[in-house]
Amino acid sequence: MRNFKTSKKNRTNYIYYSADGQAIKIKPNEDEATTTIIVTLHSWDDAEFNADKRERYHVPVYMDAYCNENEDVAADRNPYLVDTASDPLESIIQSIEETEHKEKIGRLRAAIGTLKPQQKELIKKVFFEKRTNVSIADEEGVTEAAIRNRLKKIYEKLRKKI
Template identity: 65%
Template sequence: MSRNYKTSKKNRVNYIYYSANGQTVEVKPNQEGVTDTIIATLHKMDDLEVDANRREAYHAPVHFDSYQGKDEEDVAERNSYLIDPTSNPMESIIQSIEEEEHEKKLDKLRIAIETLKPQQKELIQKVFYEKRTNVDIAREEGVSETAIRNRLKRIYENLRKKI
């Protein structure tokens, strides 16, 4: 069913699907695996559809005549107003879920790094934030490169267990 308006921001807690036969299905977060991210993505897809319908209703008729070839051939593919910029809806949902999972993993990693000893945090700082090599760090600390590599290996194993 085509929509003519966007759902207001305050009413985007749930998602209501209107079927072609007039039935409504309410999708609620935290039920049957539905997350806030999925609800937001569904509303975003609706917004894109409303925008596309508005674009088609206004811009297409107004600008279509400007995009005729000399031989009256249709060159609509060059008309930016007629191009549907929306991507595959399933890809959008999958991408939003992957982004949410990635953020959760980063949060867990930040918390796990905070549990490291000060020397371990300093080594992580040198390797990942200062982009220094193991050889450079080993020279500074007066140890072998193998010692630095082994320290990093123990830190990684520790973090992996906590994540």
């Protein structure tokens, strides 16, 4: 297996380009250019070359999957490509929904605070302990219908307060 794109015997000098486009010649064993530096530069080049190669293969394949024959985005095929993070309107809507949710939770807590202790205990058993009406009824020695009626009264009271 080859380590580099250019064989070692053909490596007389290396030309790299800076961000501003200036060509830089590197010759082995000159100006403190060690083999380690050159190996590092080669590994970066190889990584970039391989990434470009993957992109040249994958982009056309995936573009066909997500675009129709007119190269228009086929919205029905790419729901995961929608980036709502950069959409200011979506951010505003999300913040409003979060604010409304917090307000509703606050009102619900206040409304639950007005319940009688027995009603609070029943809410705790149903929602926090995830118990069934039947198991609560067995524990309290009443019918399941009685528990349903109690819950119905609690829900009505909460609905009025919220």
